[in-house]
Amino acid sequence: MDPIVVAKNLTKSYTKGLRALDNVSLTVDQGKVLVVMGPSGSGKSTLIRTFNGLETFDKGELNILGIKVDSTHDERKIQKIRRRVGMVFQQFNLFPHLSILENITLAPVHVQKRRQIEAEKYGMYLLNQMGIDSHAKKYPSQLSGGEQQRVAIARALALKPELLLFDEPTSALDPERINEVLDAMRNLAEQGMTMVVVTHEIGFAKDVSDQVLFMDSGKVIETSPPNIFFSNARHERSRKFLNQLDTY
Amino acid sequence: MKINQKIFLQLGISFIFFGLIGILINNLTINLIRTGLGFNFSWLFKPASFALAEYPLPYTSSDSYAWALFIGWLNSLKVVISSLILATLLGTLIGFARTGKNSLLRLISAGYITIIRQTPLLLQLMFWYFVGFLGLKDNMFIQIKNIFNISNQGIEFSGLTFSSEFLALLLGLSIFTSAYIAEVIRGGILSVSQGQWEAFRSLGLAERKGLIRIILPQALPAIIPGLTSQYLNLAKNSTLAIAVGYSDIYAINDTIINQTGRAIECFIILLVSFLLLNLLITNTMEIINKLILKSRKYS
Ligand SMILES: Nc1ncnc2c1ncn2[C@@H]1O[C@H](COP(=O)(O)OP(=O)(O)OP(=O)(O)O)[C@@H](O)[C@H]1O
Numbered sequence: 434m435d436p437i438v439v440a441k442n443l444t445k446s447y448t449k450g451l452r453a454l455d456n457v458s459l460t461v462d463q464g465k466v467l468v469v470m471g472p473s474g475s476g477k478s479t480l481i482r483t484f485n486g487l488e489t490f491d492k493g494e495l496n497i498l499g500i501k502v503d504s505t506h507d508e509r510k511i512q513k514i515r516r517r518v519g520m521v522f523q524q525f526n527l528f529p530h531l532s533i534l535e536n537i538t539l540a541p542v543h544v545q546k547r548r549q550i551e552a553e554k555y556g557m558y559l560l561n562q563m564g565i566d567s568h569a570k571k572y573p574s575q576l577s578g579g580e581q582q583r584v585a586i587a588r589a590l591a592l593k594p595e596l597l598l599f600d601e602p603t604s605a606l607d608p609e610r611i612n613e614v615l616d617a618m619r620n621l622a623e624q625g626m627t628m629v630v631v632t633h634e635i636g637f638a639k640d641v642s643d644q645v646l647f648m649d650s651g652k653v654i655e656t657s658p659p660n661i662f663f664s665n666a667r668h669e670r671s672r673k674f675l676n677q678l679d680t681y
Numbered sequence: 682m683k684i685n686q687k688i689f690l691q692l693g694i695s696f697i698f699f700g701l702i703g704i705l706i707n708n709l710t711i712n713l714i715r716t717g718l719g720f721n722f723s724w725l726f727k728p729a730s731f732a733l734a735e736y737p738l739p740y741t742s743s744d745s746y747a748w749a750l751f752i753g754w755l756n757s758l759k760v761v762i763s764s765l766i767l768a769t770l771l772g773t774l775i776g777f778a779r780t781g782k783n784s785l786l787r788l789i790s791a792g793y794i795t796i797i798r799q800t801p802l803l804l805q806l807m808f809w810y811f812v813g814f815l816g817l818k819d820n821m822f823i824q825i826k827n828i829f830n831i832s833n834q835g836i837e838f839s840g841l842t843f844s845s846e847f848l849a850l851l852l853g854l855s856i857f858t859s860a861y862i863a864e865v866i867r868g869g870i871l872s873v874s875q876g877q878w879e880a881f882r883s884l885g886l887a888e889r890k891g892l893i894r895i896i897l898p899q900a901l902p903a904i905i906p907g908l909t910s911q912y913l914n915l916a917k918n919s920t921l922a923i924a925v926g927y928s929d930i931y932a933i934n935d936t937i938i939n940q941t942g943r944a945i946e947c948f949i950i951l952l953v954s955f956l957l958l959n960l961l962i963t964n965t966m967e968i969i970n971k972l973i974l975k976s977r978k979y980s
């Protein structure tokens with residue numbers, strides 16, 4: 434079976450001379466969870482945002498679900514990728530003027546042209562899975578952060594994606610709300626969802642991930658299984674980073 | 682101590698305000714006595730005895746001044762409302778282009794906005810009238826089976842006739858206002874967080890769909906006040922109709938002042954007419970704003 438994500442030598446600079454991505458290569462196989470870690474500004478967001486075309490890149494190649502994109506940023510291909518890849522953001526980015534259920538049915542109805550009733554039925558099923566079906570008629574501002582993030586996950590799942598991208602999904606949450614979101618993500622991983630997760634949650638990375646990719650200054654420093662990365666990281670830079678994380 | 686100061690300040694301001702009004706009323710009375718006309722509106726019901734180029738309701742020169750003024754008000758209303766609609770459509774499109782992804786469209790719309798905003802409206806009206814319409818031949822090249830005919834007389838479209846004066850004013854006002862509306866729309870769009878764009882894009886929603894379904898609804902609260910003020914400007918700018926010879930309320934008022942010398946009464950009428958027109962616009966926008974806020978159960 435072909436890998437879900439293959440990145441080859443991705444390189445990108447926002448400003449000349451400063452590389453946000455520097456020759457990044459990686460592979461994510463079907464059903465695997467890749468956790469991306471690294472200090473602030475190391476290029477984690479930039480990396481996963483190239484996977485669904487929210488960010489362009491200058492050099493290298495990307496193969497997402499068999500769709501190849503390069504620095505020309507072919508809009509048609511990117512559109513195809515976006516229909517098959519879901520994304521969850523740090524700030525949830527729910528649509529505040531739409532109800533919870535409308536947030537979820539928007540893409541199925543307007544992108545996949547599914548019938549409203551059908552989309553609502555599946556939407557309710559997803560909300561139920563996330564344990565928030567009682568909020569379907571409410572608006573995002575009426576929900577807690579943890580609930581909002583679970584709605585965001587349900588929204589990303591509504592298109593039945595083959596790959597899910599998470600950019601620090603718990604960083605904007607109160608500590609007591611973090612677990613409800615991590616649990617939902619654990620369930621997804623158990624059901625075999627392929628995921629790339631940018632996070633600082635060591636517990637989650639240890640339990641759920643298959644590989645941990647550590648970045649610094651746009652470069653991949655190392656990619657290791659979590660048991661090795663957290664107990665016996667290969668690189669000095671990784672160990673330093675983990676020590677700093679521990680002190681929090 | 683502080684409260685005392687406030688009261689004195691307010692008393693002082695009131696004193697100056699009413700003093701100024703007193704002086705104005707005094708001047709007015711003296712002027713009225715001097716002209717020997719006295720202040721009354723009974724002349725309104727005498728025959729106007731001037732012809733009007735266009736009238737949405739039946740009008741002949743034997744109709745009263747009052748009726749002529751009402752026709753003028755309707756003419757104003759007609760050009761203001763149609764310009765308002767056209768300017769909004771045009772301004773929205775240009776505002777979209779200005780904030781869109783296509784760099785050529787961005788450049789063109791920026792150029793459009795700059796040129797239109799940097800030249801006087803009067804000049805633009807003259808341009809549309811003298812170059813745009815009077816420049817056309819008597820019977821133009823574009824005549825499609827008596828359904829559509831464009832000439833220096835204006836445009837005829839399946840039985841409806843639009844004079845070149847009306848069209849020049851419509852075009853001039855719409856294009857001028859559209860440049861300002863485009864900036865209002867742009868400001869509104871920029872007020873919506875970048876995260877909303879990323880969210881709809883990552884769901885595979887096309888740019889145009891996302892703009893209309895996600896961004897615009899959230900931009901409206903920031904757009905409506907700016908839009909209202911542009912509409913009010915448009916209404917006031919419509920008095921430049923006189924430059925292209927369109928019989929709006931202002932132009933007809935002008936004729937009547939020349940005929941009757943009733944400058945003060947006419948100015949009061951003009952004032953009230955515009956107050957009515959602008960109250961109509963403000964209240965309509967207020968209602969729209971309330972509807973939008975009501976539909977936003979969140980916030
Ligand atoms: N839109 C942008 N314009 C210019 N520079 C940017 C932009 N976005 C990111 N950068 C720069 O690119 C580099 C990588 O940023 P990125 O957001 O990918 O880091 P990150 O690892 O996600 O950091 P954080 O943990 O703070 O989210 C940083 O130096 C950042 O300043």
Ligand SMILES: [Mg+2]
Nearest residue numbers: 477478479600
């Ligand atoms: Mg980031």
